[in-house]
Structure formats: structure tokens, C-alpha cells
Amino acid sequence: MNAVAKVDGQALPAVLLSIRNVAKHFGTTVVLRDISLSVAEGEFLTILGESGSGKTTLLRIIAGFENTSAGEVWMGEERLDRQPPYRRRVNTVFQSYALFPHLTLEQNVAYGLRVAKRPETEIASRVSEALEKVKMSAFAKSKPSKISGGQQQRIALARALVNRPRLLLLDEPLSALDANLRRQMQVELKSLQREVGISFIFVTHDQEEAMVMSDRIALLRSGELEQVATPREIYGRPATAYAAQFIGHTNLLKADVQGGAVRSGPLVWRSALPDGPALFSLRPENIRLVREDTAVVGDVRIRGKVCHQAFHGATQLIRVDCDAGLVLAVSTSSGGGAQEVADLEFSSTDAVLVRESPERV
Amino acid sequence: MVGKEVELFVNDTRGESNPRWLLVHAVGVFAFLYLPIVVLIVYSFNDNGVGGFPPHHLTLMWYRTLFADGPIWDSVLNSLQVAFAAMVIALAFGIPAALALERAQFPGKALFRRLVLLPLILPGIITGLSLLMLFNVMGTKLSLLTIILGHGTALVSVATTEVFAGLQKLDRAQEEASLDLGANYWQTFWRITVPNLKLPIIGAALLIFTLSMDEIAVSFFLIGRDNTLPLEIWGRLRRGITPEINAVSTIIFLFSLVAIVLWYRLRMRGPGAADAGTEIVEAAEGHAV
Amino acid sequence: MFSRTYKAAVTLPPLLWVTVFLLAPYLLMFCYSFWSVSPTQTIVHSWNLDNYQQLLRVDVYWQTLLRSMWIAARVTFFSLLLGYPLGYFLSFHAGNKKDLLYQLVIIPLWVSYLVRAYAWKTILGSDGVLNTLLQYVHLAKHPLEFLLYSPFAVVLTLTHIYTPFAFLPIYAALEHIPRNLMEASHDLGATPAQTFWKVILPLSIPGVVAGATFAFVLSLGDFLAPLLLGGPSGIMISNIVVSLFGAAYNWPLGAAISLCMLLLVVSLLFLSEWLEKKWSFS
Numbered sequence: 001m002n003a004v005a006k007v008d009g010q011a012l013p014a015v016l017l018s019i020r021n022v023a024k025h026f027g028t029t030v031v032l033r034d035i036s037l038s039v040a041e042g043e044f045l046t047i048l049g050e051s052g053s054g055k056t057t058l059l060r061i062i063a064g065f066e067n068t069s070a071g072e073v074w075m076g077e078e079r080l081d082r083q084p085p086y087r088r089r090v091n092t093v094f095q096s097y098a099l100f101p102h103l104t105l106e107q108n109v110a111y112g113l114r115v116a117k118r119p120e121t122e123i124a125s126r127v128s129e130a131l132e133k134v135k136m137s138a139f140a141k142s143k144p145s146k147i148s149g150g151q152q153q154r155i156a157l158a159r160a161l162v163n164r165p166r167l168l169l170l171d172e173p174l175s176a177l178d179a180n181l182r183r184q185m186q187v188e189l190k191s192l193q194r195e196v197g198i199s200f201i202f203v204t205h206d207q208e209e210a211m212v213m214s215d216r217i218a219l220l221r222s223g224e225l226e227q228v229a230t231p232r233e234i235y236g237r238p239a240t241a242y243a244a245q246f247i248g249h250t251n252l253l254k255a256d257v258q259g260g261a262v263r264s265g266p267l268v269w270r271s272a273l274p275d276g277p278a279l280f281s282l283r284p285e286n287i288r289l290v291r292e293d294t295a296v297v298g299d300v301r302i303r304g305k306v307c308h309q310a311f312h313g314a315t316q317l318i319r320v321d322c323d324a325g326l327v328l329a330v331s332t333s334s335g336g337g338a339q340e341v342a343d344l345e346f347s348s349t350d351a352v353l354v355r356e357s358p359e360r361v
Numbered sequence: 362m363v364g365k366e367v368e369l370f371v372n373d374t375r376g377e378s379n380p381r382w383l384l385v386h387a388v389g390v391f392a393f394l395y396l397p398i399v400v401l402i403v404y405s406f407n408d409n410g411v412g413g414f415p416p417h418h419l420t421l422m423w424y425r426t427l428f429a430d431g432p433i434w435d436s437v438l439n440s441l442q443v444a445f446a447a448m449v450i451a452l453a454f455g456i457p458a459a460l461a462l463e464r465a466q467f468p469g470k471a472l473f474r475r476l477v478l479l480p481l482i483l484p485g486i487i488t489g490l491s492l493l494m495l496f497n498v499m500g501t502k503l504s505l506l507t508i509i510l511g512h513g514t515a516l517v518s519v520a521t522t523e524v525f526a527g528l529q530k531l532d533r534a535q536e537e538a539s540l541d542l543g544a545n546y547w548q549t550f551w552r553i554t555v556p557n558l559k560l561p562i563i564g565a566a567l568l569i570f571t572l573s574m575d576e577i578a579v580s581f582f583l584i585g586r587d588n589t590l591p592l593e594i595w596g597r598l599r600r601g602i603t604p605e606i607n608a609v610s611t612i613i614f615l616f617s618l619v620a621i622v623l624w625y626r627l628r629m630r631g632p633g634a635a636d637a638g639t640e641i642v643e644a645a646e647g648h649a650v
Numbered sequence: 651m652f653s654r655t656y657k658a659a660v661t662l663p664p665l666l667w668v669t670v671f672l673l674a675p676y677l678l679m680f681c682y683s684f685w686s687v688s689p690t691q692t693i694v695h696s697w698n699l700d701n702y703q704q705l706l707r708v709d710v711y712w713q714t715l716l717r718s719m720w721i722a723a724r725v726t727f728f729s730l731l732l733g734y735p736l737g738y739f740l741s742f743h744a745g746n747k748k749d750l751l752y753q754l755v756i757i758p759l760w761v762s763y764l765v766r767a768y769a770w771k772t773i774l775g776s777d778g779v780l781n782t783l784l785q786y787v788h789l790a791k792h793p794l795e796f797l798l799y800s801p802f803a804v805v806l807t808l809t810h811i812y813t814p815f816a817f818l819p820i821y822a823a824l825e826h827i828p829r830n831l832m833e834a835s836h837d838l839g840a841t842p843a844q845t846f847w848k849v850i851l852p853l854s855i856p857g858v859v860a861g862a863t864f865a866f867v868l869s870l871g872d873f874l875a876p877l878l879l880g881g882p883s884g885i886m887i888s889n890i891v892v893s894l895f896g897a898a899y900n901w902p903l904g905a906a907i908s909l910c911m912l913l914l915v916v917s918l919l920f921l922s923e924w925l926e927k928k929w930s931f932s
Contacts, residue, residue, distance in 0.1 A: 384743075581874075643819060
């Protein structure tokens with residue numbers, strides 16, 4: 001599956017990184033299968049996947065800590081996967097930050113520049129600039145053990161960025177932070193990326209995080225790419241059942257198409273699809289409760305009994321038993337009390353046809 | 362004051378009362394471990410020789426005799442040379458051995474691991490005799506050099522174990538970060554790995570030095586013309602007990618005490634466990650490394 | 651991830667040292683055990699099984715080996731008897747004194763063997779501290795002869811030396827037991843004694859096996875304590891080997907016995923490793 005970089009229908013500028021048919025196995029365990037992916041200049045790409053999906057391995061291959069079992073990685077005109085990590089114009093922010101405990105924060109940030117034997121004046125100015133950017137200038141002379149997790153993360157970022165890499169890799173950098181700090185850092189990271197203008201490859205298992213931050217999301221499952229698209233596209237037009245379920249909530253409707261009509265349990269609507277079995281994804285927020293004061297928009301209606309209500313703050317998720325084994329999850333505003341019976345309506349165009357992608361061993 | 366301490370022991374933090382016998386047993390074991398040494402020290406000041414209760418006049422006579430004793434000081438000098446050289450050898454081979462065990466995969470690694478750690482649990486006589494046969498076949502004369510080689514061989518395992526324990530506490534990601542930032546393998550080794558191993562290495566050096574100074578079993582078979590301190594003492598023991606030996610033993614004990622406490626403190630300062638020393642016993646058992 | 655030259659540079663020197671100073675000597679010992687000594691006190695390199703036949707036929711070797719194992723077994727027993735409750739006390743009841751007490755236990759472990767063995771020699775003799783003390787307080791009329799130059803003295807001294815060795819792995823094992831297991835046990839209604847027998851002891855068995863192996867193997871091969879304190883009745887197998895390499899000049903026979911000891915030790919190590927794995931629950 002070759003994914004060309006596009007954002008909202010417009011092709012982004014030049015391809016920076018090209019991953020071509022990369023596979024990786026450890027002994028008999030296959031971790032990555034035939035991965036092909038391009039990353040554009042200036043793009044914020046997220047590799048999203050559960051644990052065991054291979055996302056960290058893919059990142060480590062790009063960074064140079066693992067070799068490929070097959071396939072190639074190119075950066076511009078250069079073959080990347082043949083180079084040792086210290087020659088690549090790629091830097092990494094590690095999940096554990098990996099700050100050097102025996103060096104001050106300043107020395108940590110200066111490390112890459114020192115090793116490259118840059119002149120001291122240049123090092124001094126670039127380091128102070130980097131510390132400014134992550135708002136850690138006051139702590140320059142401290143040691144890593146004296147600062148908090150969130151602060152360590154910023155230093156790890158500064159240490160990587162000060163080297164002006166062409167590509168920055170971030171391995172679940174926010175997973176150790178608590179929820180509020182995490183949200184704050186998501187915003188900061190995104191704006192930092194825009195400011196610095198280089199490509200970021202961000203690895204996470206948190207789909208909300210992926211949607212908030214990314215220009216594009218590459219959904220990885222059991223070593224294969226399920227879908228590569230912008231957040232809106234993945235959410236609105238998931239390609240597979242897995243993609244539909246992994247990102248956000250959804251209702252998966254098993255249906256049968258016969259003579260221009262889609263039948264799924266008690267639901268029926270017209271469709272131009274060919275005859276045969278089909279699977280549809282229908283998001284809970286696309287199902288509406290029929291109310292006296294609002295107009296009905298959709299062409300499909302069904303009635304059922306409310307069997308569960310979950311309060312989510314601004315919205316609530318209710319489960320409606322519509323008979324014939326169909327239970328729909330509906331997202332609606334929290335106003336109004338508990339109901340027993342619900343009249344539901346939705347547009348058949350909101351039911352997205354998805355592919356079944358079987359679980360690979 | 363003492364009552365309060367006993368109170369604390371008797372009722373531990375959870376308010377569960379200790380069985381009285383457990384405390385008594387513990388005190389008994391400590392007494393068993395230390396009383397002989399205390400007796401040794403006390404009688405080094407006794408003017409009436411060793412044995413005979415109660416000790417009579419306290420005197421520094423034996424210490425004066427000790428300080429005038431030439432052969433003893435010669436042997437001390439020999440021991441110091443041997444200990445220093447053995448320390449260098451043990452570290453020079455033990456540090457790479459720890460790195461190899463922690464990082465590299467190669468054929469025969471399991472055998473290598475077992476061989477390196479074997480001297481920790483093997484009775485000294487086997488290590489000593491096997492080396493004696495080696496030197497015999499090679500035609501090497503027995504001397505301080507053979508003792509140095511013997512100590513080095515026996516103590517490489519201590520260096521390996523201590524450094525290995527330190528390596529395991531080292532975050533692998535730090536070395537990857539260094540490579541990521543542009544340093545190659547050698548630069549990473551010197552800038553990141555070694556500084557983080559500073560404490561374990563110093564601790565190992567201290568321990569090895571102390572063990573070499575006290576070593577007698579392996580040295581027994583590899584001795585040439587020059588004696589080490591333990592062997593010098595041993596020789597005199599065959600001729601009879603004198604309180605002078607008590608005096609030198611007391612001094613040895615005090616030095617070892619200081620060295621071990623220092624080593625322990627060093628180990629504790631690292632990202633360490635409060636069970637410094639168990640890694641050696643566990644390594645001897647074939648696991649933890 | 652690490653380059654080949656780095657790995658080679660790191661692996662080769664110790665590999666070389668191990669081959670020359672550990673592997674080769676053991677192989678030499680193996681070879682020596684099949685040779686013999688001529689009447690003119692030279693080593694004859696003719697390969698035969700004479701030494702091993704001697705070991706099997708001549709009584710003194712067997713008896714000494716068995717006596718040594720019996721001594722080692724007693725040392726192990728007493729070391730565990732002393733070491734386990736001590737480890738338990740330190741781990742569960744020492745509170746903030748734990749660190750200090752731990753240091754107090756390991757100090758004797760690293761302090762000179764010779765100093766400690768010598769200390770016992772001065773205490774146990776007929777004119778020694780213990781005997782004169784007993785007579786001074788009129789608990790005994792004559793010096794107790796069995797105290798020194800007997801298997802008793804050897805067992806006592808070796809127990810003194812190896813108790814800390816037995817203590818260490820037991821303590822480590824006890825420390826590794828998660829405290830919430832004990833809380834769970836109490837929560838479910840077990841008394842402290844029951845918790846000990848049902849939870850703590852089983853989980854500490856690998857440590858006990860490790861400590862026992864250490865004490866047994868090292869006391870089995872000991873020759874210094876018997877020389878100092880054992881007397882004629884306290885001779886152990888290593889003393890025979892020492893004399894074969896000394897006055898009795900029969901290196902091949904000595905090598906044969908040493909090789910047997912080496913194989914015995916290695917077998918015990920494998921056995922103890924297997925037992926620990928079998929009885930471990932983590």
C-alpha cells in the first residue's frame with residue numbers, strides 16, 4: 001500500500017523519507033510485514049498502533065537501532081538503512097527520555113554539537129536558543145535527577161532539535177505524563193513542529209492524541225498498515241472495520257446487499273452496491289434521536305428500547321436495543337432525562353462501507 | 362534508652378510483635394560472628410600470651426614487636442604489590458567480560474559465562490592446583506608473579522559480577538541516545554558507558570584489593586620465595602601461637618573493616634540495591650548474570 | 651546494534667584469559683590424572699587409569715571423602731540454622747536498622763579467613779580462652795579435649811565462616827517477596843505463623859538452596875581449617891590432595907582427586923540451579 005502525502009486533497013511538497021517494502025522479523029517472529037510509507041517535508045505523521053503492532057520497531061529501524069530484514073529506507077537521494085545511527089540526519093526523543101545523568105541539562109543538550117566538534121561559541125548560542133524554545137533556560141546547570149518528568153521531556157526535545165535534524169522521531173514521549181500535562185504538551189509539540197518546520201514522526205497508542213496532533217495518521221496493526229490518511233479521513237472514511245473501531249466509537253453493521261437494497265437486521269436502505277455481504281461503520285454521533293422540535297434529516301429510521309446510558313459530560317452514549325440482535329450506540333447531548341424508548345434516524349450516506357481485515361497471527 | 366531500642370525491635374512497624382526468640386537468635390548469631398574477633402583483639406593487648414582467662418595486664422608490647430618485625434613488613438609490601446597488580450588484571454579482563462556477557466552474542470557464550478564465574482564458588486584448592494599444573498608445564502618458576510596471575514584469575518569473576526550488576530542498572534536507551542546524537546561506538550563507550558560505571562568499577566577495585574590482601578587458599582600453591590602477608594602468618598602459625606599474630610590479625614581486621622564499609626557505601630550511592638554483595642553469591646550460583 | 655569490532659574488542663581479551671588460565675588448567679588437570687609418577691619422582695606421561703582404580707580400591711580415600719561430606723553437611727545445616735532466622739529477622743523485623751545490621755553481617759564475610767580461623771584456634775585450645783574461662787568459673791575441672799583438633803572444631807570454624815555466605819541469598823530471596831503477599835495472607839485470615847509456612851518459606855526456598863550449595867561446596871573443599879584445627883581425626887579430602895602435591899609427591903593422583911572434586915562441585919551446581927528453577931515461582 002503506497003501512501004502518497006496529501007493534506008486535504010492537496011499534495012504536500014517533496015517526499016523526505018521513503019520506506020519501501022520494509023519487513024522485520026526476530027527469529028521466527030514476524031514484527032513488520034511489507035511496510036511502504038512516505039513522509040513529506042514538514043509533515044507531522046503519527047504511527048498509531050496497539051502494543052505489539054510493530055510501531056516502535058518501525059521507528060527504531062528509521063533511527064538505526066534495528067536493521068531491516070527486507071526492504072529499504074531512503075532519505076532524499078541517500079539510502080538510509082545502510083547507515084549507522086550516528087550518521088543519519090535523524091534524531092530521536094526516547095520514551096524514557098534517556099537524559100545523561102552525569103551531565104548537566106546544558107551539557108545534555110550540547111552533546112550532539114560537541115560530538116560534531118562545532119565551535120564553542122556556536123554551541124553556546126544554539127544551546128541557549130534551544131533551552132529558550134522549550135522554556136528550560138533557568139535549569140541549564142541542573143542535573144536531570146533534579147527536574148520533573150515533564151521538564152525532562154522538554155530537555156530531551158531540545159537535545160534532539162538543537163542538532164537541526166531533517167527528521168525528528170518521537171517514541172511515545174507523552175505516555176509517562178498525567179492527562180492534563182499531556183494535553184498541554186500535545187498543543188506545545190504541535191506548535192513547535194510548525195515553528196521549526198521539520199518533519200516529525202510520532203509514535204503512540206493513543207488514538208485521540210494521534211487525531212489531535214497529526215497531519216496524517218498511519219494505522220499499524222500486527223506489522224501491517226491498515227490505513228494511512230488524514231485524521232478527518234480516517235475518522236470519516238475508515239477503510240477497515242479495525243480502523244473504524246480503533247479510532248473513536250462506532251457501530252459495525254453486518255449487512256447483505258440484494259437488488260439495490262442494503263439489509264442489516266431491521267435496517268433497510270437503498271444502495272448502488274453490488275449484491276453480496278457487506279460491512280458498514282456508523283458513528284454514534286451520526287445517529288440522532290427523533291425529537292418534536294428538530295427536523296428529521298436521515299432516510300433510515302428505527303425504534304428501540306434504551307438498555308444503557310453512559311454519561312460523558314457534554315454528551316452521553318446510549319445503547320438502544322432495536323430487536324433482531326441489533327444494538328446501536330448513539331451519541332447525543334446530555335440534556336433531557338432518562339428515556340425508555342428511543343426513535344432513531346440517520347442518513348444512509350453516513351454508513352461507511354468498510355473492509356474486514358482479519359487478525360494476522 | 363536501651364529499653365526503647367528493644368521496644369522498637371519487639372514491635373515492628375506493623376505493630377506485630379516479634380517472637381522474642383527471633384530477637385534472641387539474631388543477637389546470638391551476631392555474638393557468634395563477632396565474639397571470636399573481639400577475643401582476638403582483646404588478647405592482642407594481653408601481656409600473658411594467648412589463652413588464659415582472664416586477660417591480665419594490657420600492654421602494647423605485641424604491637425611494638427610487630428612493628429619491629431622485618432619479615433612481616435616485607436610480606437606486607439609483597440601483598441600490596443600483588444593486590445595492586447591483581448586488581449589491575451581483574452578489572453582489565455573483568456570489565457570487558459561483563460560487557461561481553463551483557464551485550465554480545467557469540468558461540469560458546471554459556472560456557473564462557475560459567476567458566477568466568479566458576480572461581481567464585483570453586484574451593485581455592487582447585488583453582489590453585491590447576492594453575493600450579495599450568496605453570497609447571499609452562500616451566501614458569503613460582504614467584505609473586507604466579508601469585509598475581511592466580512589472584513587475577515580468581516578475582517576476575519568478582520570484577521565481572523560487580524560491573525555486570527552496574528551495567529544492568531544502566532538504561533540502554535542512553536547509549537542509543539548517544540548514537541542517535543552522532544557519537545560513534547567508541548565515543549559512546551567513553552562518554553556515556555564508562556562514566557556511568559564509575560561507581561561499580563571503583564567498588565569492584567576496592568573489593569578485589571581487599572580480597573587479594575586476605576587471599577590464602579590459592580596463594581598456598583603458587584608461592585615462591587617471597588611470602589604474602591597471610592602466608593607469612595600461616596608459616597608462623599606452624600611454629601606456634603604468639604600474641605604478635607593477634608596484633609597483626611587485629612590490624613588486618615581493622616583495615617578490612619574500613620575497606621568493606623567503604624565499598625558498601627559506594628555501592629549504595631549508585632542506583633543500587635541495599636543488598637550489595639548478593640550479586641556475587643547469586644552469580645556464583647549461576648544466575649543473575 | 652553494536653558494531654562487530656566493538657563486540658570483538660570486548661569479547662576477545664577475557665575469552666583469551668579464560669582459555670589460558672581457566673580452561674587450559676582444568677584440561678591439564680584432566681591429563682595429569684591419567685599419568686603416573688615414577689619411583690624417581692618424575693611425572694611419567696603414560697596414559698592409564700591407575701589413579702582412578704586406586705581411588706576406588708583404597709579405603710582411606712573413600713572414607714576421607716565421606717567424612718568430608720559429612721562435615722560439609724553439618725556445616726551446611728548449622729549455617730542454614732543460623733542464617734535463615736537471621737535473614738528473616740533482618741528482612742521483616744529490623745525496620746530502619748536493616749541497613750546497619752546488613753553491613754554487620756557482610757563484614758565478617760569479606761574479612762580474612764585466616765584471621766577468623768586463627769581466632770577460633772586461640773579460643774578452643776586446652777590453654778585457650780574458652781577452657782580457661784570454664785575452669786575459672788568452675789564449670790569444668792579439666793580442659794575439654796574435644797574442643798580443638800577434632801571434627802568438632804572444624805565444623806564450628808567453618809560454620810562461623812560460611813554462615814554469612816548462607817545468609818546472603820536467603821536474605822535476598824526474602825527481600826524479594828512482595829510485602830503485599832503477606833498482607834493478602836493476613837487479610838484472608840492466616841496467622842503470622844501460617845503466613846510464614848504457607849507463603850514466606852516456600853518463596854524463599856531458592857535462596858535456601860543457593861546458600862546451602864555455597865556452604866556445602868566451599869566447606870567440602872576446605873583444607874586450611876582442618877590443617878589448623880582438625881588434628882588427625884579432622885583430616886578432609888583436600889588435605890590428602892595437599893600432601894599429594896607436597897610431601898607425598900604424587901601429582902597425578904592428586905590431580906585425579908581434584909578432578910573428581912571439580913566434577914562433584916560442577917554437578918552440585920547444576921543440581922542446585924535445577925532445584926532453584928524448579929522451586930521458584932517468579
